[in-house]
Amino acid sequence: MPAxxxxxxxxxxxxxxxxxxxxxxxxxxxxxxxxxxIGQPDVETPQVFFDAIQDAHLKVVxxxxxxxxxxxxxxxxDYYGNLGHPLNTxxxxxxxxxxxxxxxxxxxxxxxxxxxxxxxxxxxxxxSFSIFSNVKVVPIQTQIENDFALPPIEEFEKxxxxxxxxxxxxxxxxxxxxxxxQESLQKLQEIVKKHDLYLVSDEVYREFAYDGKQHKSVLxxxxxxxxxxxxDSISKRFSxxxxxxxxxxxxxxxxxxxxxxxxxxxxxxxxxxxxxxxALYQLPASYYQDVVEIYRKRRDVLVESIAKIPGAVCPDxxxxxxxxxxxxxxxxxxxCQWMLxxxxxxxxxxxxxxxxxxxxxxxxxxxxxxxxxxLNEEDLRKAMECLAAGLAAYPGRVxxxxxxxxxxx
Amino acid sequence: MPAxxxxxxxxxxxxxxxxxxxxxxxxxxxxxxxxxxIGQPDVETPQVFFDAIQDAHLKVVxxxxxxxxxxxxxxxxDYYGNLGHPLNTxxxxxxxxxxxxxxxxxxxxxxxxxxxxxxxxxxxxxxSFSIFSNVKVVPIQTQIENDFALPPIEEFEKxxxxxxxxxxxxxxxxxxxxxxxQESLQKLQEIVKKHDLYLVSDEVYREFAYDGKQHKSVLxxxxxxxxxxxxDSISKRFSxxxxxxxxxxxxxxxxxxxxxxxxxxxxxxxxxxxxxxxALYQLPASYYQDVVEIYRKRRDVLVESIAKIPGAVCPDxxxxxxxxxxxxxxxxxxxCQWMLxxxxxxxxxxxxxxxxxxxxxxxxxxxxxxxxxxLNEEDLRKAMECLAAGLAAYPGRVxxxxxxxxxxx
Numbered sequence: 158m159p160a161x162x163x164x165x166x167x168x169x170x171x172x173x174x175x176x177x178x179x180x181x182x183x184x185x186x187x188x189x190x191x192x193x194x195i196g197q198p199d200v201e202t203p204q205v206f207f208d209a210i211q212d213a214h215l216k217v218v219x220x221x222x223x224x225x226x227x228x229x230x231x232x233x234x235d236y237y238g239n240l241g242h243p244l245n246t247x248x249x250x251x252x253x254x255x256x257x258x259x260x261x262x263x264x265x266x267x268x269x270x271x272x273x274x275x276x277x278x279x280x281x282x283x284x285s286f287s288i289f290s291n292v293k294v295v296p297i298q299t300q301i302e303n304d305f306a307l308p309p310i311e312e313f314e315k316x317x318x319x320x321x322x323x324x325x326x327x328x329x330x331x332x333x334x335x336x337x338x339q340e341s342l343q344k345l346q347e348i349v350k351k352h353d354l355y356l357v358s359d360e361v362y363r364e365f366a367y368d369g370k371q372h373k374s375v376l377x378x379x380x381x382x383x384x385x386x387x388x389d390s391i392s393k394r395f396s397x398x399x400x401x402x403x404x405x406x407x408x409x410x411x412x413x414x415x416x417x418x419x420x421x422x423x424x425x426x427x428x429x430x431x432x433x434x435x436a437l438y439q440l441p442a443s444y445y446q447d448v449v450e451i452y453r454k455r456r457d458v459l460v461e462s463i464a465k466i467p468g469a470v471c472p473d474x475x476x477x478x479x480x481x482x483x484x485x486x487x488x489x490x491x492x493c494q495w496m497l498x499x500x501x502x503x504x505x506x507x508x509x510x511x512x513x514x515x516x517x518x519x520x521x522x523x524x525x526x527x528x529x530x531x532l533n534e535e536d537l538r539k540a541m542e543c544l545a546a547g548l549a550a551y552p553g554r555v556x557x558x559x560x561x562x563x564x565x566x
Numbered sequence: 567m568p569a570x571x572x573x574x575x576x577x578x579x580x581x582x583x584x585x586x587x588x589x590x591x592x593x594x595x596x597x598x599x600x601x602x603x604i605g606q607p608d609v610e611t612p613q614v615f616f617d618a619i620q621d622a623h624l625k626v627v628x629x630x631x632x633x634x635x636x637x638x639x640x641x642x643x644d645y646y647g648n649l650g651h652p653l654n655t656x657x658x659x660x661x662x663x664x665x666x667x668x669x670x671x672x673x674x675x676x677x678x679x680x681x682x683x684x685x686x687x688x689x690x691x692x693x694s695f696s697i698f699s700n701v702k703v704v705p706i707q708t709q710i711e712n713d714f715a716l717p718p719i720e721e722f723e724k725x726x727x728x729x730x731x732x733x734x735x736x737x738x739x740x741x742x743x744x745x746x747x748q749e750s751l752q753k754l755q756e757i758v759k760k761h762d763l764y765l766v767s768d769e770v771y772r773e774f775a776y777d778g779k780q781h782k783s784v785l786x787x788x789x790x791x792x793x794x795x796x797x798d799s800i801s802k803r804f805s806x807x808x809x810x811x812x813x814x815x816x817x818x819x820x821x822x823x824x825x826x827x828x829x830x831x832x833x834x835x836x837x838x839x840x841x842x843x844x845a846l847y848q849l850p851a852s853y854y855q856d857v858v859e860i861y862r863k864r865r866d867v868l869v870e871s872i873a874k875i876p877g878a879v880c881p882d883x884x885x886x887x888x889x890x891x892x893x894x895x896x897x898x899x900x901x902c903q904w905m906l907x908x909x910x911x912x913x914x915x916x917x918x919x920x921x922x923x924x925x926x927x928x929x930x931x932x933x934x935x936x937x938x939x940x941l942n943e944e945d946l947r948k949a950m951e952c953l954a955a956g957l958a959a960y961p962g963r964v965x966x967x968x969x970x971x972x973x974x975x
Binding site: 158159161162163164165166168169170171173174177195197198199200201202206207210211215216217218219220221222223253254256257260264265266267268269271282285286289291322323353354355383384396397398399400401409411412414415418419421422423424425426427428429430433 | 574
């Protein structure tokens with residue numbers, strides 16, 4: 158029997174999805190499972206998405222241009238223009254979700270063995286895309302104690318080697334909820350210019366910024382046209398994850414040329430999703446405000462609920478709709494599995510993503526979970542009650558000195 | 567300015583799409599362009615596709631299971647069962663078109679530097695997927711003179727090295743129209759077993775077999791469960807290219823496990839396309855028969871038309887909806903560009919894919935074009951008239967001794 162490739166063996170199972178068999182078993186056993194493991198919003202996809210597809214009256218579901226319908230690229234360019242970042246359609250290539258966008262970017266800017274520095278914890282699938290492309294992830298640690306802020310520039314300098322090709326950030330951050338201030342971006346600009354690197358910014362959560370804080374895009378950094386690459390998606394912004402429509406944005410024509418060749422190889426992004434996406438990008442600014450307010454309230458529920466759980470720590474969450482929460486457990490992976498397999502609270506349980514899968518450094522995040530606050534407030538409150546009850550009952554509960562102190566605070 | 571990766575530089579522009587700027591210019595200049603360059607059928611997508619999406623009344627366009635909706639996987643498994651190849655749903659993973667299926671398979675079974683043997687000429691994007699995965703394509707030449715039949719087994723033996731991991735075939739063949747008889751598959755079985763390789767078969771044109779000939783799937787080869795991987799798609803079968811729904815099929819659980827990890831990394835295939843695809847797979851067998859009859863007639867138009875063009879050679883075409891046609895020209899690439907830029911016949915011209923892009927061996931296919939007979943008979947006849955007129959007017963027309971002889975035949 159022929160062997161698998163090394164990369165197929167190395168790619169980790171998704172921490173977001175690896176517990177799926179246990180949740181399926183829990184559901185089969187009649188439990189209700191609150192899904193806080195995956196960034197799948199419950200917000201309704203705007204009706205214009207469906208209407209546009211129906212109104213198109215397609216006779217043939219044909220391939221589109223490999224870069225996407227030019228009318229969609231124009232809509233995306235207009236959207237960026239409204240944010241203060243004027244673009245032309247050649248600077249936008251539509252992809253099958255931000256996942257494909259990142260795969261294309263990795264392959265376009267890095268050779269096998271090249272290195273990309275990523276603040277850790279990071280979106281777990283960055284690992285998979287890296288292994289897929291035979292690229293090496295070099296994590297730079299950020300700490301829950303200071304809300305996962307970007308490390309000082311000297312810490313980056315220590316990690317740069319002749320193989321370093323890029324720095325990748327997720328802003329607002331999945332899984333941390335961090336929102337990088339302008340000073341952090343300028344710090345990145347400095348080091349990227351100095352070492353002639355690419356700065357790749359995953360900005361799919363751009364609108365999700367709370368408490369009056371403003372998201373700053375790397376597209377606003379001056380003199381960085383050749384260095385900056387943004388990956389984006391309609392999935393979260395318009396609650397359209399299954400449409401699989403994302404894009405690569407860059408003013409570097411060579412990068413766009415490389416991405417375009419990969420885009421041609423896979424022929425076209427999904428046609429129906431593109432038609433729907435074009436309508437979504439016509440929505441008024443009030444749409445975003447309404448959605449963000451929904452998530453701001455959910456964020457508040459999460460933060461308040463975690464604060465009441467002895468030994469649990471929730472950092473500041475300024476953006477996106479995730480938090481890396483520290484729990485008083487021996488192993489968050491064992492705890493998450495136990496919640497699905499062994500526990501229920503009034504017939505329900507909670508599914509979360511174990512934290513270690515978001516770290517490249519072994520041993521980190523083992524007492525953290527990523528919680529996606531994608532449920533309505535009522536369900537989220539119930540899920541938090543369920544989590545608190547689970548922690549109280551969990552045999553592997555650990556109250557360290559620090560956790561005890563916080564209990565008493 | 568940071569550099570591009572070597573692979574981004576090496577990936578060739580798609581021969582199927584590289585002339586797009588010229589066709590856009592031709593259209594802007596008021597010419598009608600007959601598109602024979604791309605496998606985009608004009609057959610209507612069955613109405614059940616659209617109805618199923620509308621009837622789903624989705625509120626949220628959510629991610630699906632990473633392997634695809636289980637109900638779609640069951641429909642696909644049933645389809646294979648009806649073909650005499652019983653499968654369970656674990657042996658089917660839904661992908662974003664056969665393009666993604668092949669990318670996943672390449673990454674799962676091959677390390678960078680590993681080799682895959684592919685009969686040449688082959689679907690041009692196999693090159694791109696290989697470069698993307700840092701895998702080396704080793705072409706094995708087939709000849710227009712014997713209708714691109716599979717070479718003798720000794721020719722394969724000569725190409726096998728310690729890095730050889732797989733043989734990839736496209737059956738029925740794009741771009742050749744070849745349909746491999748059972749003996750060819752047995753030949754492949756012998757060599758694959760002997761050298762412990764994978765046999766990857768791209769069978770997206772499975773139903774397109776003419777003149778009473780039957781397509782034989784590698785899934786029917788006994789004792790090959792661990793070696794055989796099939797990539798498939800609804801794009802051609804149901805004229806649904808833009809839905810971007812394909813799949814990987816294999817009974818090798820390790821391979822499926824590797825593919826699944828890549829599938830998880832990109833979260834999910836397109837949700838709307840999956841809903842439509844499930845309805846398509848419920849269509850009765852008569853649907854395929856009707857469609858194949860349409861293409862059989864088109865194939866006849868093509869073969870008859872080429873036979874009347876002095877110096878042009880069309881091999882036997884038993885399957886798919888392509889032919890690699892030899893033309894009496896100095897360079898098929900120059901000729902194809904000239905047809906778009908310089909020529910029109912009654913206000914129309916023809917776009918074809920230059921042949922060299924379908925060969926890995928430099929210098930081969932330079933007098934061939936791939937013609938996709940995806941237009942209705944009337945348009946196809948007009949396109950063929952236009953091609954004949956273009957060849958008569960082309961300044962780079964070459965009548966070699968051989969071509970002249972065939973002129974006189």
